Amino acid sequence: MYREIINDLKKWKNKSRRKPLLLTGVRQCGKTYIIDEFAKECFDSYVYVNFESSENLLAVFEYDYDVKRIVTELERHFKTKIIPGETLIFFDEIQECPRAITALKYFCENMKELHLVCAGSLLGVALKEKNISFPVGKVNRLQLYPMSFKEFVIANDREDLIEVFKDWPTDRVIPELYANPMERLLKEYYIVGGMPEVVKTWVETHDFAEVEEVQNEILSDYADDFSKHAPLSEIPKIRWIWDSVPVQLAKENNKFVFSHVKEGKRSAELEDALCWLSDAGLITKTELVEKPELPLSGAADKTYFKVYMSDIGLLRAKSRVSAQTIMDETDGFVRFKGAFAENYVLNELKSLGKEPYFWRSGNSAEIDFLFETNGEVFPVEVKSADNTQAKSYKQFCKKYKMRRGFKLSRKNIAENLCEATKTLSLPLYIGWNIDAYI
Incomplete structure (x- = not known):
């Protein structure tokens, strides 16, 4: 189904000062669907990381915030080459991995060319209630609402x-x-x-x-x-x-x-x-x-x-x-x-x-x-x-x-x-x- 936010996602993709994107929105308003469609339309490859259904991937972020190491381990796990500019990475249910939220700062600073989107259910609640070091100023934001x-x-x-x-x-x-x-x-x-x-x-x-x-x-x-x-x-x-x-x-x-x-x-x-x-x-x-x-x-x-x-x-x-x-x-x-x-x-x-x-x-x-x-x-x-x-x-x-x-x-x-x-x-x-x- 057509969602207007796809145009905003395309603008984000081509921004010269692009940062990792935080997509927020009420539960079940279509965040995962629209990012899947965005990936199909605009990228050669796509890596989908769901921290709720794949708890073992939390370990990738436990060691340090070296983004090159994190990307290498994701490549190994998904058996997919991650190429900046050609691959979209999507961290879904990111509230389940607080260290992944903190890592956005280092993706912004050390791997600007990589297209990275994250989203999560009740993310606004989680960010307030959990002791999470949020990367202030290091992310772009978009809000998805129910269909207009x-x-x-x-x-x-x-x-x-x-x-x-x-x-x-x-x-x-x-x-x-x-x-x-x-x-x-x-x-x-x-x-x-x-x-x-x-x-x-x-x-x-x-x-x-x-x-x-x-x-x-x-x-x-x-x-x-x-x-x-x-x-x-x-x-x-x-x-x-x-x-x-x-x-x-x-x-x-x-x-x-x-x-x-x-x-x-x-x-x-x-x-x-x-x-x-x-x-x-x-x-x-x-x-x-x-x-x-x-x-x-x-x-x-x-x-x-x-x-x-x-x-x-x-x-x-x-x-x-x-x-x-x-x-x-x-x-x-x-x-x-x-x-x-x-x-x-x-x-x-x-x-x-x-x-x-x-x-x-x-x-x-x-x-x-x-x-x-x-x-x-x-x-x-x-x-x-x-x-x-x-x-x-x-x-x-x-x-x-x-x-x-x-x-x-x-x-x-x-x-x-x-x-x-x-x-x-x-x-x-x-x-x-x-x-x-x-």
Whole structure:
């Protein structure tokens, strides 16, 4: 299946100042698959080292950090000549070999010409919890997310629709010829999400029951990870927070409230558990910005935030909203409709490399997302229906007079002025192309 990150991998391959690459991403989002595809497409040979399934290879790193010796021993083990510039080495599940993580420093310094990629499940958690000497400044990084809506559309053999909307003009109404299939695909994406195994199941079967079976397996695997990898004292708290996310998202004021996780529990008792889920890539926090000043990270209130799930399909499965409810847009979907639209847009922005925040003025006004690009701040209002009237957005634009803003909804494309802010209304299904309109 097509993944956009392949283009970033190719750029990394040809960088003059290339370093070993650390590929991060939530478990089962397709890291191993995409590196296998990258190796097949761009290299003459490939050495795959899985430290979880081949524990004997840990011994290669126990003696010293002489990278020439390490490469020679890998050649001997895999009976493959490793040729810098022609061979890709992939250290998978690298968290199982802390000395291999430390060795990245020496590969960077002493064998720059070698192409080396590493990845691992729960790597963010492992790096914090284990006593690992991390090679700061000696690695390049890429983040892989679950498949975006654009990638989902392509996987469903509708790349033609992506081509249609690459440069769609703002003054041309989108006809039903293109809008209807995209709206249906978006509903399917809300149900299926972007986990590659789930998408593959959907493409092969078009059976929502089969899809849900795979999603529940992944959710069970995540729950097993809590028991295997989290500190014993944190496991119940992690489960409480994990189960609380869909419920808190569905609230009208969806600020994350620790006291709503478990009665009688305070933030000080639950913060470590929330951080564990964030480090594992399972959730994303967006923080409050009261004044949209650059950089947004400097203006953020880290104590006031919302929490979203990394995959819209898993959110749907965990919320127990039936597929048919979404396809038919029945009343049973009303409670979660806004939450799903917000979580979807958040994940799309993240997949575009943006770091979203949100703005709130007391309890009277809110902008769903703010992001910064090229020294500018852009507000994004999200609506799950075709009503784009938003007092909060108008209030924000009047106060801060941004150059450009966006409204994402079920409404057709249109452009207008809102208190001197040039505002583009985009259908939710082309949020993946927001950069083209900046």
